Amino acid sequence: MQKPFLIFSGYNNRGVIAFCRFATSENIPFHVIACEQDDPILATTYAKNVIAVRRRNSLTESGLLSLLKDVKNTTNVSQYHCLPSSEYLNRFLLNNREIVERAGIEVPLCSKMIYEQISDKLRFSELCKEAGFDTPRNLTGNSCLEFPFVAKPKCYFDDSGKVQPKPVIIQTAEDFGAFSKAFNKDSFFFQEFVNGESHYLLLYVSKNGGDVAFSQRNLVQQPCGRSIIAAIPTTLYKESITLRYISFLKSLGFFGLIMIELRKCEDRFVMIEANPRIWGPMQLIVDCDSPILAAFAREHGHLQSRLVVREPKLNIKFFWSGGLASRQQSRSGLTFHGYSPEVFMNEYGDWLRHDVWLRPDSKDVFYREATQNEA
Secondary structure, X not given: OOOOXXXXXXXXXXXXXXXXXXXXXXXXXXXXXXXXXXXXXXXXXXXXXXXXXXXXXXXXXHXXXXXXXXXXXXXXXXXXXXXXXXXXXXXXXXXXXXXXXXXXXXXXXXXXXXXXXHHOHHHHHHHHHHOOOEOOOEEOHHHHHOOOEEEEEOOOEOOOOOXXXXXXXXXXXXXXXXXXXXOOHHHEEEXXXXXXXXXXXXXXXXXXXXXEEEXXXXXXXXXXXXXXXXXXXXXXXXXXXXXXXXXXXHHHOOOEEEEEEEEEEXXXXXXXXXXXXXXXXXXXXXXXXXXXXXXXXXXXXXXXXXOOOOOOOOOOOEEOHHXXXXXXXXXOOOEEOOOOHXXXXXXXXXXXXXXXXXOOOOHHHHHHHHHHHHO
C-alpha cells in the first residue's frame, strides 16, 4: 500500500498549496495538519484533507506523538511520508527522527549532519567556496563598513536554541548601529551585497540517480530579500553549472528537494544560500510541468508507472499579488531584478492571470489577502 503524504501547513503556504495541487492532479493521497484556525489552507478546497489542527506554532516531542496518535486513529493509516514543508519542521524532524519514524512517519531527508551543512549559511558558503563555486566576499573588521552588505546568521539556531532572524541587508551606518543593538553580532557573519540577476536553481537530487533540475529568474521580490513576488522560468537548468551543483551535493551525501539561490554577475553565478526543502514559488514548477515533484513522489512509492518524458513549459509565470502588501510597510519598497516598476505595471494584468491564489481552489485566500492589503 502506498504511504500518503502528511503535510504540516501554516508555514510556507504557497509551497504547501502547490504541492497539494500537484498531489491532487496525480491522485497521490495526502492528509494535512493545519496550524491554528487562521491557516490559509482552511480557506481552500484542501480543507477537506485537513485531519487535525494544532493549537500551538511550536512543536514538542510529546505534542507530536499525541498528534500522530490522533491522526492514525482518525485515518486508520499507520504509515506516512512527511512533506519537508518548512525549515523549522525539518529541523524538528531531524532532531527527533528515531522517535518520529518509530511512530510510522518516514522523514524524506538526508542525515541531520549533512542537512545542517547545507542549510546553515556559513558552512554551506564555505563548502561551496572550497568546491570552486563563486560566493560573496566575506567581510571582517573595518571592511564591514563597505555598504551595503548582508548580515547572515551563521546557524539556524543560536547557542540558546532560539531560531535566528533571517539575513539583514545593511544599507547605512545607522542600519548597522540599529542591527548591533538588536542582535548578537557574534552569531552573524558579513558578506558583500551582490548585485545582479536573481536566479533559483531548483533540484531534486535522487538517491537512485533520477536527478531532476529546473530554474527560474526572479523579477520582483519583497523588500530586504524576503519572498519572491514575480518570476519566470529559464533554461539555466540545462547549463553545466547545474550538473556541477548536483555532483557537489551528491559528494556531500545530500539527497532530496533543494533550492539554490544564485546571483548572476557578468558571466558568474554567485551562490547566495540554499534551502533543502520545498520553496515558496513552487507553483511555477507545477504550472510548467517540471518533473521535479514527480521524481520526488516516485522515489517515495508513487507514480511508478509514469514516464517523465515531456519538456517543461517555458511560457508560464509565477505571481503572488498578496506579496505586494509589504511595500507599504517598508521604506525600501519592492526589489526589482533587471525589471522595472513601469514595465511591471504595464504587464500587471498578465501577471495577475498567473496569481498563485486567484484560482478556483484558493480564491478565498486571494480575496482575504486583497482585503487585508486594502486595510
